[in-house]
Amino acid sequence: MSWSAEKLLREKGLRVTPQRLAVLELFLSESGFHWSADQIRNRVLPGIPGLARGTTYKVLEELVNTGICEELATPEGLSLYGIRLKPHQHFVCRNCHRWFDVDVSGVEELHISTASPAAVIDNVAVTFHGLCADCRKTDDQ
Template identity: 60%
Template sequence: MKEIITAESLLRDRGLRVTPQRQGILQIFLNDPGYHWSADQIRDRLLGQMPGLARGTTYKVLNELVNAGICEELATQDGIALYGLRLKPHHHFFCTVCHEWSDIEISGISSLTIQGHSPAASIDHIDVVIRGVCVKCSTQASKP
């Protein structure tokens, strides 16, 4: 049976105090774990439930979630940071048509070696981004 992860339990497990802002933001990621949002998109989604949610608070919480290893921050080509859930290692697919990012799993990445660097160089982590056209955009393009 698959264990259900709640925002509250995840925050507690990572040593973060449970606040309405942290729970609300984290719940967005838990509801759609493969999707990536900008800080403004996250704030806009929560304003109905939390009318006083400040932009600065949103960025602060996102930074805390990234530092706790719960979320990741992706730097996009247009300079807007996107945030997504990062509970397990994964890589990304970027659609060049709709500009959406999605999480993907790739095998064989752990056997990469560094060439042209000192033998003492070590890899902390590898981030792979595959660019192409997503299924949704491919389907729409093939319709008459």
């Protein structure tokens, strides 16, 4: 299914601005990847010269709050942003530190045996760690 950035923004009740469009179009054109706010800003800058860092963060926050995007906290203390049009889990490469979206079956069936009966779980995040295909190739040489 192809998503139009403009349609997505409208659907989520966000006004269509050039900044929001540019950031969202980047996510849509390269879905499955996750970037820091600065990486996103650098990629969007050619189309939106003068885009401030603060504005970039604000746009990302709005996209996360409306559920279009996800924010991932990395062990290195960074925030990475990715598009989240459908539920997915992540694979992290221990060499290049890239995060990849992966489909995992059976996540819905996971449960905690020690959870307090009053606890309500609204999200399960499973992260796989290993060596990505690109880094494996370099390793073999």
